[in-house]
Amino acid sequence: MGRFSFFGLFNRMSDDMGIDLGTANTLVHVKNKGIVLREPSVVAIEVNTNEVLAIGAEAKKMLGRTPGNIMPVRPMRDGVISEYETAQTMLKYFIKRAMGKNTFIRPRVLVGVPSGVTEVEKRAVIDAALEAGAREAYLIEEPMAAAIGACLPVQEACGSMIVDIGGGTCEVAVISLGGIVEKSSVHAAGDALDRAIMLYIRKKFDLVIGERTAETIKIEIGSAVPSDNPNEMEIRGRDLRTGLPKNLTINSNDIYEAMDEPIRAILSAVRNTLEKTPPELASDIMLNGIVMTGGTSLLRNLDRRLAEETKIPVFVSEEALNCVAIGTGIAVENIDIYRKGFLIEN
Numbered sequence: 001m002g003r004f005s006f007f008g009l010f011n012r013m014s015d016d017m018g019i020d021l022g023t024a025n026t027l028v029h030v031k032n033k034g035i036v037l038r039e040p041s042v043v044a045i046e047v048n049t050n051e052v053l054a055i056g057a058e059a060k061k062m063l064g065r066t067p068g069n070i071m072p073v074r075p076m077r078d079g080v081i082s083e084y085e086t087a088q089t090m091l092k093y094f095i096k097r098a099m100g101k102n103t104f105i106r107p108r109v110l111v112g113v114p115s116g117v118t119e120v121e122k123r124a125v126i127d128a129a130l131e132a133g134a135r136e137a138y139l140i141e142e143p144m145a146a147a148i149g150a151c152l153p154v155q156e157a158c159g160s161m162i163v164d165i166g167g168g169t170c171e172v173a174v175i176s177l178g179g180i181v182e183k184s185s186v187h188a189a190g191d192a193l194d195r196a197i198m199l200y201i202r203k204k205f206d207l208v209i210g211e212r213t214a215e216t217i218k219i220e221i222g223s224a225v226p227s228d229n230p231n232e233m234e235i236r237g238r239d240l241r242t243g244l245p246k247n248l249t250i251n252s253n254d255i256y257e258a259m260d261e262p263i264r265a266i267l268s269a270v271r272n273t274l275e276k277t278p279p280e281l282a283s284d285i286m287l288n289g290i291v292m293t294g295g296t297s298l299l300r301n302l303d304r305r306l307a308e309e310t311k312i313p314v315f316v317s318e319e320a321l322n323c324v325a326i327g328t329g330i331a332v333e334n335i336d337i338y339r340k341g342f343l344i345e346n
Contacts, residue, residue, distance in 0.1 A: 003139065009205055010067055011148050015030050015031055015032075015033075015099065015105070015107045016030070016107050016108045016109070016110075016329075016332045016333055017029065017031075017095065017098060017099075017107050017108070017109045017110070017112075017134075017328075017332065018107060018109075018110050018112070018325055018326070018327070018328025018329030018330070018331065019091070019094070019095070019110070019111045019112065019129075019328060019334050020112045020142070020145070020146070020322075020323070020325040020328060021041070021076065021087075021091065021111050021112060021125065022041055022076065022166050022167060022168075022180065022324070023041060023074070023077065023114075023166055023167035023168030023189070023190075023191060024041060024166060024167030024168070024190060024191070024295065025039065025040055025041055025075040025167070026038075026039055026041045026056075026090070026091075026094055026293075027322065027324070027325035028094055028095070028098040028325065029115070029325040029328060030098055030212060030329070031107075031329065031332075031333055032323055034153055034329075035322055035325055035326070036098050037094055037097060037098050039055070039056030039057055039094065040056055040057055040059065040060035040075055041074060041075065041076050041090065041167075042055070042056065042059040042060045042063065042072055042073070043055050043059055043072070043074075043075060043086050043089065043090050044058070044059040044062050044066070044070055044071070044072045044073070045070070045071050045072075045073055045086070046067070046069060046070060046103055047069050047070065047071050047337035048069055050087055050169055053070060054115075055089075055093045055094075056090075056093075056094075058074050060072070060185060062211045063210075063211065063212060064211065064212065065281050071310075073086050075087035076167075076168060078167060079190075079305050080117055080118075080121065081115055081117060081121040081124065081125070081170070084121055084124040084125075085118070085324070086096030087124065087125070087126075087276075088124055088127065088128035088131070089128075089134065091111070091125065091128040091129065091319060092128050092131055092132035093131060093132075093269045095109065095132035095134065095236050096130075096132055096133060099132075099133055102112075106133050106135035107133070107134055107135065108134065108135060108136040108137075108138070108332055108335070109129045109132075109134035109136070109137050109138070109332070110137075110138045110139070110140055110329075110332035110342075111125050111137070111138070111139050111140070111318075111327045111328065112139075112140055112141070112142045112144065112145040112146075112324045112325070112327070112328045113130060113139050113140070113141065113265070113343070114141075114142055114168065114171065115141050115142070115143070115169075115183060115185045116171050117139075118234075121187040122139055122343060124169070124283030125137075125139060125204045126138075126139065127272055138156060138332065138335075138342050138343075139342060139343040140255065140327075140328060140338075140341055140342050140343060141171075141173075141180065141183075141341070141343060142164055142166070142171055143162050143171040143172070143173035143175075143180065143183060144173065144175065144180060144327070144341040145323070145325075145327035145328045145331065146162050146164040146171075146293040146294070146323040146324045146327055147160055147162040147173070147175050147291070147323075147325045147327065148326075148327035148328075148330050148338065148341075149293070149317075149319060149322065149323035149324060149325070149326035149327030149328075149329075149330065149332055150162065150291050150293055150317040150319070150323045150327070152175065152291060154175045154176075154178060154341070155177065155178050155185060155337065156176075156177070157176060157177055158176060158178070158281070158284045158288070159174055159175070159176050159278075159280070159282065159283075159288075160174070160175045160284075160287050160288065160289075160291070161173070161174050161175075161273075161274075161277075161285045161287075161289075161290045161291065161323065162175065162291055162292075162293060163266075163270060163290055163291070163292045163293070163297070163303075163306070164290065164292075164293045164294045164297075164323070164324065165189050165190070165266065165293075165294040165295075165296035165297045166189055166190060166294040166295060166296060166324075167185065167189055167190040167191050167295065167296070168189055168190075168191055169185050169186065169187055169188075169189050169190050170185070170188050170265070170266045170294075171183065171184075171185050172184045172185070172269050172270050172273045173273070174273060174281055174285070176281055178337075178338065178340040178341055178343060179218055179340055180276050181277065181278065181281060182273050182276045182340070183273065183274045184269040184270075184272050185269070186265050186266065186268075186269045188262040188263070188265035188266050188269070189266075189294070189296050190215075190218075190295060190296040192262040192264075192265075193218055193220060193259050193262050193299070194211055194214040194215050194221070194297065195214070196258050196259050196261060196262055197209075197214040197217055197218060197222075197255060197258045197259065198210075198211070198214045199258075200235070200254070200255075200258030201214075201235075201248075201250070201254075201268050201313045202240070202258065203260070204254070205248055205250075206239060206240040206241055207235075207237040207238070207239060207240065207246060207248055208237050208238045208240060209237040210237075211230055211238075212237060213237065214298060216241055217233060217250070217255060217291055218255065218299070219291055221233045221250075221251065221252040221255055221299040222252065222256075222259060222262055222299055222300060222303045222317035223252045223255065223256050223299070223301050224259070224299055224300065224302040224304070224305040225256065225257070225301040225304060225305055226253050226256050227252055227253060227256075229234075230251035230252040230253040231251060231252045232250070232251045232252075233249070233250055233251070234248070234249050235247070235248055235249075235250060236248075248324070263302070263305070266306075267305070267306060267309045268304075270290070270306060270310060271309070271310065272310070275313075281319045285312060285338060286312055289312060289313035289314060290306065290310065290313070290314045290315070291314075291315050291316075292309075292314060292315065292316045292317065292318055292320065293307070293316075293319075293320050293324070294320060294321075294323070294324075295320070295321050297316050297317075297320050298316065298320055298321075302316070303316050
């Protein structure tokens, strides 16, 4: 009895962590503290020596502005780990920052990862967490974590549908009794929208813009439906014909047209998942609606367009940006309840 009381006390004193390892940003949730860290998932590397120069916000500032010997790397691309050694380095850095000086009792760590990660990548994330100081490490699929963070009744015998749209992927899942019943994952999310905007402006206006400008355009005037009174925005880029800087005024209908193809891919993923969902769970979803999470779910009128497409009520979570991180935090603090949803553990 004393042994179990000791381990129970040990777990209560541990600053357990939930981590949203996202394509665009990484968030860390610590027990009793909430989200303590939110940093871009970017690492700046010196090409010749392979030395890490900066991680997070400092590295993101270098995107598009570095000399040839410095390379900003995004180790997460399209929802999967593209550079897993760099991802390990980044994850270790963020965990140690979140731990701070409290290294006496090592934390349990649960990391939310995309559905498409390979076995090698799963093990890389687990190893990175352990090397960074975790005493136990677990993985959970992001749509499950997002559903927990959005307070959906994932443990009950009813269907809950989550559409988590981040930087790299749109992950759609139907959840019941603590497990994922049906799911779809497509590389149509924030990064794909940015690339679509860059390509459209290049083709239509002969103007070259960078990723950061495309992201700003998407946030400022992007919309999933056309408007009778479109918003306008002045942008600056490089004229393809002259090679010189040039100003251009665009409007939200231009950006709607630019983003239409990846948005259609998102809608298709939702429809395909609904078509495969068992009738009883589909009935629950019709009644309770679809919940959207992730930064890209905040795109103007995307919820409206999805509702019109599916004829089902659609709600954007109040904590859309934080749901995965919050969900991993809740799950790691209640391991016995949510363990069924874990992908792997050390």
